[in-house]
Amino acid sequence: MGRYILNRLIQSVPLLLLVSVIIFGLIHVTPGDPVRIMMGNESNPKLEQAIRHELHLDEPIDVQYVQWVGGLAHANLGKSIRTQLPVATLLADRLPTTLSLAFVSMFLALAVAIPGGVIAAAHRNSVVDYGSMLAATVTWSVPDFVVAVLLVVVVGVGLQWLPISGSGNLFSDPLGSWRYLLMPTVALGLSRAAVMTRMLRSSMLEELRRDYVRTATAKGLVRRRVLSRHVLRNALTPVVTVAAINFGYLLGGTVVVEQIFGLSGIGSLLVDAVFARDFPVIQGVTLVAAAIFITVNLAADIAYTALNPRIRYS
Amino acid sequence: MTPIASVHPAHSALPGDARRVRSEWSLGWRHLRRNHLAMIGLVVVVFLAAVALAGPDLPLPNPLTQHMGLQAAPPSAQHWLGTDSLGRDVLSRLVGGARASLSIAVGAVLVAVSLGVPLGLVAGYFGAWADVAIMRWMDAMLSFPALVLAIALVASLGAGPGSVLVAIGFVNIPVFARLTRGAALAAKTESYVEAARALGASDARIIVRHVAPTAIAPVTVQIGASFAVAIVVEATLSFLGLGTQAPNPSWGVMLNDARDYITDAPWLVFFPAATISVTVLSVNFLADGLRDALDPHYRNE
Numbered sequence: 300m301g302r303y304i305l306n307r308l309i310q311s312v313p314l315l316l317l318v319s320v321i322i323f324g325l326i327h328v329t330p331g332d333p334v335r336i337m338m339g340n341e342s343n344p345k346l347e348q349a350i351r352h353e354l355h356l357d358e359p360i361d362v363q364y365v366q367w368v369g370g371l372a373h374a375n376l377g378k379s380i381r382t383q384l385p386v387a388t389l390l391a392d393r394l395p396t397t398l399s400l401a402f403v404s405m406f407l408a409l410a411v412a413i414p415g416g417v418i419a420a421a422h423r424n425s426v427v428d429y430g431s432m433l434a435a436t437v438t439w440s441v442p443d444f445v446v447a448v449l450l451v452v453v454v455g456v457g458l459q460w461l462p463i464s465g466s467g468n469l470f471s472d473p474l475g476s477w478r479y480l481l482m483p484t485v486a487l488g489l490s491r492a493a494v495m496t497r498m499l500r501s502s503m504l505e506e507l508r509r510d511y512v513r514t515a516t517a518k519g520l521v522r523r524r525v526l527s528r529h530v531l532r533n534a535l536t537p538v539v540t541v542a543a544i545n546f547g548y549l550l551g552g553t554v555v556v557e558q559i560f561g562l563s564g565i566g567s568l569l570v571d572a573v574f575a576r577d578f579p580v581i582q583g584v585t586l587v588a589a590a591i592f593i594t595v596n597l598a599a600d601i602a603y604t605a606l607n608p609r610i611r612y613s
Numbered sequence: 614m615t616p617i618a619s620v621h622p623a624h625s626a627l628p629g630d631a632r633r634v635r636s637e638w639s640l641g642w643r644h645l646r647r648n649h650l651a652m653i654g655l656v657v658v659v660f661l662a663a664v665a666l667a668g669p670d671l672p673l674p675n676p677l678t679q680h681m682g683l684q685a686a687p688p689s690a691q692h693w694l695g696t697d698s699l700g701r702d703v704l705s706r707l708v709g710g711a712r713a714s715l716s717i718a719v720g721a722v723l724v725a726v727s728l729g730v731p732l733g734l735v736a737g738y739f740g741a742w743a744d745v746a747i748m749r750w751m752d753a754m755l756s757f758p759a760l761v762l763a764i765a766l767v768a769s770l771g772a773g774p775g776s777v778l779v780a781i782g783f784v785n786i787p788v789f790a791r792l793t794r795g796a797a798l799a800a801k802t803e804s805y806v807e808a809a810r811a812l813g814a815s816d817a818r819i820i821v822r823h824v825a826p827t828a829i830a831p832v833t834v835q836i837g838a839s840f841a842v843a844i845v846v847e848a849t850l851s852f853l854g855l856g857t858q859a860p861n862p863s864w865g866v867m868l869n870d871a872r873d874y875i876t877d878a879p880w881l882v883f884f885p886a887a888t889i890s891v892t893v894l895s896v897n898f899l900a901d902g903l904r905d906a907l908d909p910h911y912r913n914e
Contacts, residue, residue, distance in 0.1 A: 582765075
């Protein structure tokens with residue numbers, strides 16, 4: 300197991316390098332001079348030159364890349380052009396909010412998807428199955444930001460049950476934050492609940508076709524027990540992988556949800572940076588989002604191996 | 614050359630086989646036609662596409678014309694869905710938004726397919742270093758949350774509908790590359806590919822005539838799914854102010870503007886919200902139907 304984890308860690312090094320090249324390329328290879336884009340309609344050659352120097356854009360591209368990656372190794376993500384604060388500090392301040400959102404949303408989504416998928420598969424081709432699958436498709440089709448706006452309109456402004464904005468940090472205020480986190484996480488988690496319900500239903504159906512299910516039924520086990528003892532246990536293992544993939548979606552989704560509910564996480568940091576054309580911050584947020592996603596996937600792979608004794612990676 | 618006749622062309626050399634091959638697709642269509650939800654989806658999608666195409670020729674007020682004194686008016690005989698905060702006709706703006714949304718989604722999927730499919734074919738068919746070189750890049754692109762990568766791309770290209778199209782297309786390349794690679798890996802071990810090679814066909818010819826057609830069905834299914842995602846991402850980016858710019862109409866922009874008037878003019882929130890949701894739902898119904906009809910794995914489920 301330890302060896303497998305080590306191998307997977309080593310494998311992610313080239314992946315991280317490619318990821319860094321993509322992020323570096325965002326600012327350097329894309330058509331259009333980033334400094335010109337930053338300046339907008341202004342014309343100030345002196346300031347342009349200063350920004351160019353600040354971002355090391357006046358040096359050869361390979362030198363720039365090495366400098367940038369070298370900085371990353373020391374957790375130096377550069378300085379925000381707009382606020383002059385270190386990007387790493389900005390990220391550290393904002394990350395807890397975004398992670399709270401993503402984790403709570405994932406928890407809510409799984410709390411719906413696991414029973415939902417099991418019930419739909421157990422009653423395959425029944426009204427319950429069709430009804431829940433239709434509900435899942437409908438839910439899945441309403442974009443997060445539409446759900447968020449509708450929640451603000453109905454629950455926040457109409458019924459006035461919950462505050463429509465305010466900071467929700469699960470880590471610093473676990474009990475008080477739920478009022479602020481509930482609407483954003485429902486908005487974010489709803490579509491994932493739908494997607495994962497559908498996925499879990501198909502993985503249950505896949506398991507139901509297997510020989511061991513026939514054997515268990517043939518030896519006289521009641522259906523409920525076949526489902527709970529045999530099928531669910533095997534069908535739940537892929538949920539780990541599915542949850543990890545959907546975690547990336549949640550990280551992306553926080554951008555728009557943070558914006559709507561006025562939460563200051565890395566998503567709203569990204570949007571602000573885009574409007575301010577603050578490229579070091581854009582690169583920093585993109586890098587951290589990718590790093591978190593890669594870590595979560597790695598953790599899921601390891602958990603999957605631990606959960607499934609049939610699979611031993613070499 | 615229709616795609617229908619070109620599935621497994623090597624088979625069509627055998628008498629009677631061309632008909633069997635064609636029946637794969639007509640079987641799929643028969644399956645799709647019996648799927649009520651997919652048919653509802655198809656009708657709505659065709660209707661939206663027709664409205665979007667007809668756009669400026671429809672007998673509707675100009676979506677940019679502001680009527681002072683008629684701001685945020687409720688639905689009426691003149692303005693069926695009311696007017697927005699600047700007195701512009703909501704229905705006209707929804708139609709304009711359909712043009713923006715559908716054309717960007719179509720363009721983005723075209724970008725993703727036209728780059729992802731060739732990359733997948735080359736990776737799967739040639740294997741070895743070509744496979745490693747291409748697929749490692751695809752994995753790296755998939756390591757980003759898609760929306761974050763799209764936003765970062767739009768940022769470096771400059772906000773606007775063109776950048777949104779490119780960004781959504783770019784982010785979707787790996788999905789098509791992976792899918793096509795899988796189909797190519799399976800096809801290249803088939804005996805008809807070996808036969809073609811023995812007959813002296815070039816790699817390019819084998820890929821185009823014998824390998825690529827096997828990817829048509831899975832790629833068609835994925836196009837449906839990606840189209841729905843593209844519509845959502847386009848609406849999200851324009852909601853954030855990164856896509857279609859004011860005063861041009863876009864569903865995301867309309868919904869964002871409406872947030873300031875939720876107490877006084879709730880229909881301003883309702884109509885764009887409903888339009889986006891119904892559009893995505895219809896595309897999803899159609900995409901699910903396509904998958905059920907074309908993917909043998911799902912055909913009997």
